[in-house]
Amino acid sequence: MEKKWVAGTPKLWINTPVPIPFCPGCNHGTAAKLLCDVMDEMEIDQDVVLVVGVGCSTVVYMLVNVDAVMVAHGRPCDAATAIKRMLGKDKIVITLQGDGDSLAIGTESTIHAAARGEKITTIMLNNGNYGTTGGQLAPTTPMDTITTTTPNGRSDVHGYPIKASEFLSNLDGVAYSARGAFTSTANYMRTKKYLKTAIQKQKDGAGYSFVEILSACPSNWHMSPQESLKFIEDKIIPQFPLGEHKNIDKK
């Protein structure tokens, strides 16, 4: 009987000689697996260029068997813009970023790539803090949350979280914007559908596409992986609702 691959390590996963430095329960590895499976199922890996900035997402640059680029903190959308324009429309350029990378230091890069309607796709993991540097206040940190730089909780002193998926959907250059999560199988499958749609928008030349994924950061949240997922369900999703915020075809 012919053997068929049905589950396990994604085909595009690279076995590194060093242990993968993700914390237990971190969703960055989940997002990387999702990306691998989507690229495999869409049969696009030969034409993909993956761009990462600085943060926990940087690690994925070493784990996925496609051409990949690591650039400055916050600047994947600038680099991806140039890569796409230099290589032409047949290439699929995907940025994988954290919320600090995409929405704090890289706000200009993200917003202007979106406004120009660059034919690139951004996957932004929103875990509400800076994971790599030890859990500081991020532009996405929900109100009242304690971080290492908001020891008494986020209040109006620090201002309010940015809801990227809704915000970007207001820009004319954006063809697709959605927010998913990994808190259940159903949410995982919906997020997978969002990512496939986003990449398809790029292939169609419709414009910039953006998928935000609410992600667990158990180490910095001081919770178990299970508690982290429950926290997302109970506390974060009510503030950051899941779903598609924009879905338009090529004009």
Add this chain to the structure above:
Amino acid sequence: MKKRFLVQGNEAVGWGAIDAGCEGFFGYPITPQNEIIEWMAREFPKRGKVFLQSASETGSINMLNGGAVTGKRVMTSTSGPGWSLMLEGISNLCNAELPCVIVNVQRGWNATRHAQTDYTSLTQGGGFGGYKTIVLAPDSIQEIYEHVQLAFYLADKYLTPVVIASDAILGQMMESLELEKINFPRLPEKKWAIKGKSHHKDGERRSSCIAQGMLPSKKYPNLLSFWKSYDEKLKLIKKEEVRYDEISLQDAKLVVVAFGYVARVCQEAVNAARAKGLKVGLLRPVTLWPFPSEIIKEKTKQGVLFLVVEDSLGQMVEDVKSAVEGQADVHLISCLDRHLPLEEGAIYPEKVFEKINTLLN
């Protein structure tokens, strides 16, 4: 007959880019380099090349990073404040060993007229990490055009950003330009270029990274292996790529050292002094890094005096002093010696002549 025409220095950058085979330009408006991005916006798209205006110089330099990883020739241009915004990106491009060309049309601090006040930042690795880039300093419109071509060749040869130090006078004046594409030796194919796996004959993925030495790779398994290799590259550039121009150095008792527009000023002063029988010569560094220290050491042994003329408070003078090692007197004419207190003020040949005359009598 070759085509000759009157062209502005900033536009000569464009003609040089075309003849160098540059395929992408990313830039942001800033005086006094606006004519470069405007020229590129007009001329690049109609030739099938990429032109893109960024949202800041930080954007430009990171677009340059993206363009450079594809293996195609790409460039940007800026001036003082934009230059400093680009420094993080230049550090990264040096670490990632990506070839590209950056033009800095210098201005005087935040004054939008000419100056040479970015010398130290240009030559001493002004960003983080302790990098160096080759810095070319043209002194005419023809040389701007030629240096852009040379810069792309050197960038590809050594896998490094190469910088061209222009200024507002060179950028905005007009001179006659003769277009002649320079033929450089053939360089190896860029097998490292990121284009998607389908382009790679060996089927292996390619990657580019601004944290070489930290994120382990086959080429650089650790930080020390990266530093050793980078050190060897800098030493090789210092050995192979020093360029300078000399006028009447043979019997000179006084050597004037100047670059860029100031070298043109000094040439006039030196000619006038020679006409009066004064034994003075001009040394013009063409590469500001690597700096032509050896010729300065050689002249020091012959017992000459040095007069550094530069349109800053004195930055290159430190490189001259370093080469002289205390064995010769080094004098300075600086931006304090400009002919007017306003930003239009410049160092005039009369001032340089006067000083030559005083030092040699």
